[in-house]
């Protein structure tokens with residue numbers, strides 16, 4: 269399986285899931301601005317939208333969309349229980365969708381978009397507060413989004429990591445902050461963040477050169 273990724277992007281959730289499960293993949297880095305691939309190919313030939321993550325399955329077909337990719341990886345490694353218990357599945361899907369649509373796309377995509385107006389960014393920050401309020405209430409007294417670590421935690425942790433890039437102070441949401449600290453201390457997350465952090469710095473340096 270190949271995973272097309274960009275350092276610290278939402279594709280990091282799949283790396284975390286793979287590390288949790290002890291699963292193997294060939295990681296193919298997409299150059300942030302140019303969309304160049306290590307073999308000098310153009311990533312837009314893989315995904316016309318130029319967005320990561322994409323996986324090429326061992327059977328050949330490509331799979332896009334973080335939510336689908338995370339579920340694919342979890343099903344490939346059932347022993348890691350990354351989907352939680354069977355009776356939790358609707359809530360697993362609820363939280364993966366919440367992170368994807370309400371937080372990733374609803375909050376961070378407009379905040380990261382260089383074309384967003386100040387008004388748009390302000391609206392995204394207001395939206396952030398209500399979404400973080402929901403998480404604060406849910407995570408108070410809980411270790412994970414469900415009863416054990418799942419792909420929803422891999423995705424949420426990846427997305428919360430962007431708060432520092434947009435000056436969103438998580439200390440206003442202490443249960444979310446505690447959760448994020450706990451997740452960062454998890455070996456799979458710590459390893460993914462360390463590795464992708466170094467790749468991110470190198471990518472930025474290349475772009476600035």
Ligand SMILES: N[C@@H](CCC(=O)N[C@@H](CS)C(=O)NCC(=O)O)C(=O)O
Nearest residue numbers: 277278279318319320321333334335
């Ligand atoms: N709908 C896609 C969106 C993925 C996405 O937003 N990827 C971002 C990184 S977090 C990206 O590749 N952005 C680069 C771009 O849009 O050019 C999914 O859920 O997987």
